[in-house]
Amino acid sequence: MDQSNTAVTISREGAVALVRIDFAPVNALSRPVRQGLLEAARELAADASVRGVVLHGGPGRFIAGADIKEMDLPLDEPILPDVIAAIEAIPQPVVAAIDGVALGGGLEVAMACDLRIATPKASVGLVETRLGILPGSGGTQRLPRLVGTAKAIELIGEAKVLRAPEAVNLGILDGIVEDELLAEAVRLAPGAAKRVVSALPIPARNEAAEEAAAQAAIKKGKGVPAVAVVVGLLRETAAMDFPAGLKRERELFLPLRASAEAAALRHLFLAEREAARVPGLEGVKPRAFAHVAVIGGGTMGSGIAMAVADAGLTATVIERDEAAAATCASRLRDAYAKQAKSGRLTDAVAAERTARITPTADWNALAEADLIIEAAFEDMAVKEDIFRRLDAVAKPGAVLATNTSYLNPDEIAAFTKRPQDVLGLHFFAPANIMKLLEVVRCAETAPDVLATGLAFGKKLGKLPIVSGVCEGFIGNRIYAVYRRHAEYLVEDGASPREVDAALESYGFAMGLFAVGDMSGLDIAWAMRKRRAATRDPGERYVAIADRLCEAGRLGRKTGSGWYNYASGKAEPDPAVDAIIAAERQAAGVTPRAFTPEQIQNRLLAVMANEAAKILEEGISLRPSDIDLVFTNGYGFPRLKGGPLFAADQLGLRAVLAEVEAAAKAGGVGSEPAALLRELAEANTTFKEWQRGRATPG
Numbered sequence: 001m002d003q004s005n006t007a008v009t010i011s012r013e014g015a016v017a018l019v020r021i022d023f024a025p026v027n028a029l030s031r032p033v034r035q036g037l038l039e040a041a042r043e044l045a046a047d048a049s050v051r052g053v054v055l056h057g058g059p060g061r062f063i064a065g066a067d068i069k070e071m072d073l074p075l076d077e078p079i080l081p082d083v084i085a086a087i088e089a090i091p092q093p094v095v096a097a098i099d100g101v102a103l104g105g106g107l108e109v110a111m112a113c114d115l116r117i118a119t120p121k122a123s124v125g126l127v128e129t130r131l132g133i134l135p136g137s138g139g140t141q142r143l144p145r146l147v148g149t150a151k152a153i154e155l156i157g158e159a160k161v162l163r164a165p166e167a168v169n170l171g172i173l174d175g176i177v178e179d180e181l182l183a184e185a186v187r188l189a190p191g192a193a194k195r196v197v198s199a200l201p202i203p204a205r206n207e208a209a210e211e212a213a214a215q216a217a218i219k220k221g222k223g224v225p226a227v228a229v230v231v232g233l234l235r236e237t238a239a240m241d242f243p244a245g246l247k248r249e250r251e252l253f254l255p256l257r258a259s260a261e262a263a264a265l266r267h268l269f270l271a272e273r274e275a276a277r278v279p280g281l282e283g284v285k286p287r288a289f290a291h292v293a294v295i296g297g298g299t300m301g302s303g304i305a306m307a308v309a310d311a312g313l314t315a316t317v318i319e320r321d322e323a324a325a326a327t328c329a330s331r332l333r334d335a336y337a338k339q340a341k342s343g344r345l346t347d348a349v350a351a352e353r354t355a356r357i358t359p360t361a362d363w364n365a366l367a368e369a370d371l372i373i374e375a376a377f378e379d380m381a382v383k384e385d386i387f388r389r390l391d392a393v394a395k396p397g398a399v400l401a402t403n404t405s406y407l408n409p410d411e412i413a414a415f416t417k418r419p420q421d422v423l424g425l426h427f428f429a430p431a432n433i434m435k436l437l438e439v440v441r442c443a444e445t446a447p448d449v450l451a452t453g454l455a456f457g458k459k460l461g462k463l464p465i466v467s468g469v470c471e472g473f474i475g476n477r478i479y480a481v482y483r484r485h486a487e488y489l490v491e492d493g494a495s496p497r498e499v500d501a502a503l504e505s506y507g508f509a510m511g512l513f514a515v516g517d518m519s520g521l522d523i524a525w526a527m528r529k530r531r532a533a534t535r536d537p538g539e540r541y542v543a544i545a546d547r548l549c550e551a552g553r554l555g556r557k558t559g560s561g562w563y564n565y566a567s568g569k570a571e572p573d574p575a576v577d578a579i580i581a582a583e584r585q586a587a588g589v590t591p592r593a594f595t596p597e598q599i600q601n602r603l604l605a606v607m608a609n610e611a612a613k614i615l616e617e618g619i620s621l622r623p624s625d626i627d628l629v630f631t632n633g634y635g636f637p638r639l640k641g642g643p644l645f646a647a648d649q650l651g652l653r654a655v656l657a658e659v660e661a662a663a664k665a666g667g668v669g670s671e672p673a674a675l676l677r678e679l680a681e682a683n684t685t686f687k688e689w690q691r692g693r694a695t696p697g
């Protein structure tokens, strides 16, 4: 074997050969690992002095699957199916000793062994559909031989990760070893029976169970094409012999691997890991946040408190008086009772979580809080009062956060004598459900306070994204531009329904006018009125939404908005058409037609353009963070990878041309960003630009 390959090494214990995979950070099946495994398998197969083989990944690890970073490149030899075939062909018994994860290709490798034993904390799963692909190295053929076709449809179709005990129950693993896993594997190897999974028959099929599993997987798959493909593959190949099934798996795997959807999902996987890396925070320790307090027990405050309780922490919610505190307590009880009733939680867990939250009107309860999150009314005078009081009662070193969406958190920080302890934590409603959390770094936020915001978000199971201070932060600022341009399209000739349909066919669950109706049009209306005096007269202003509000059409809650809801569904409304026609006339616009593609490209381009401005200003650390904000907070389709990934796919020259057209339609504020122009002229992408700026490590 090639001695310079340190990714895979062989050692001996008597007649047993231990093959160890050691490739940071997670033992992915990168090329050196595949090469090492292939050589080890061939070498050991030919070595008559070897009576048994143990395959392991060192303490705490097995194999995390194929290398996601290699998937943008063409396949490289040796390919994994060949490596796995070589492992399965070893004539001596081979034991997989699994500690940590065996995911994707990792489980496929393990299933090529004769015996699989694991520590109790190990976990296994064929999770490929999460990445928009299917198991491409025999997983779709070996797993059904162990668990049956219906169960395989469920496990692969839903990308389930199983804890070791459950995997033993299903027959995927053969046993659990509490301690000394490796010693036990060595003891078992020489006498273990050869049990070649690919030679096993597929257990008797159950058509009804397969159908149920298929439907459930496709429903949960949210349109990821790989789910339907793999479900079809499992059913189709259940009647084939192993080599024919394997061939079919390969045929369906390759186009998925090369698909735009898979590239988008890989991009988002890596983006999530990248987002945790914040320059300047290396080695900075977060402060404590075991006891959290929330100021304001309204919809947002209650949702935040629930997110805190769901994560196992305790929360105090401060309300203005005892009556309001009691209302908040009953709102929380109801919310958890509803979750229990729907089967999401047991009654006991719901009660436990409810008990972790204490609504009160007593500000003295704040003295013990490590982290205080203000979620009160969006009014600077209200925030001023709260932060002055917080400054007086919070213990030294407590982190003070504001959940403001639009007010300037630097101004809020200045109400205290400890602006270094202040930051923004911008949750998205419903705060206990939505994954996105914008962590807003103010001018004076201390590094360990920012680190606390990130660690707290992670503890809550959120995706924390750092934003600088600007109007609307990353998400709402870009969203505002997107919405404004959608209204320009309507005044220029598209109907609200056409715009929404174009967005829905792009992959949004709902178009933006339907979303507006759902959230209510009055909040934005109030904001427009507040800003009327300071608006740049060079910015084009579309008054259709104002006319709707003036007519009492505030959205779903009033039965009408951009649509009419008399039938229970969003229906186009002639009254809206009349308002639009009148506004077009007043603006001197001759309406023209837009194709769905024109609408999609226009709206994507203006998002990318505003995002480029945000990057230039240093408000966001990197393009991929912006993609995460939109896919996790604004319903941007994950299969498109986010607005900047999608803009890259469209080509930045085309995007710039679109932005130039949009600038003519929009006036001041819609000008092309210098960064976008620069990237387009260099014929490069946001992704390349990010790569070039990446901080080492």
Ligand code: T1G
Pocket (backbone or CB within 6 Å): 025, 026, 028, 064, 065, 066, 067, 068, 069, 080, 101, 103, 104, 105, 106, 108, 127, 128, 130, 131, 133, 134, 135, 136, 137, 139, 270, 273, 274
């Ligand atoms: N390839 C490359 N890098 C990976 C990786 C992978 N599969 N998995 C993780 N990393 C990197 C990650 O980017 C991060 O890097 C570091 O490892 C730690 O990850 C043929 C085709 C393994 C459970 O989908 O689920 O097999 O940011 O922060 O919370 O059929 O990562 O430090 O530079 O997530 O401890 C199937 C994906 C592939 C597994 C660890 N496998 N990974 O979680 O740490 S497809 C997967 C995970 C396949 C075959 C098919 C998790 C984890 P950096 P982390 P973690």
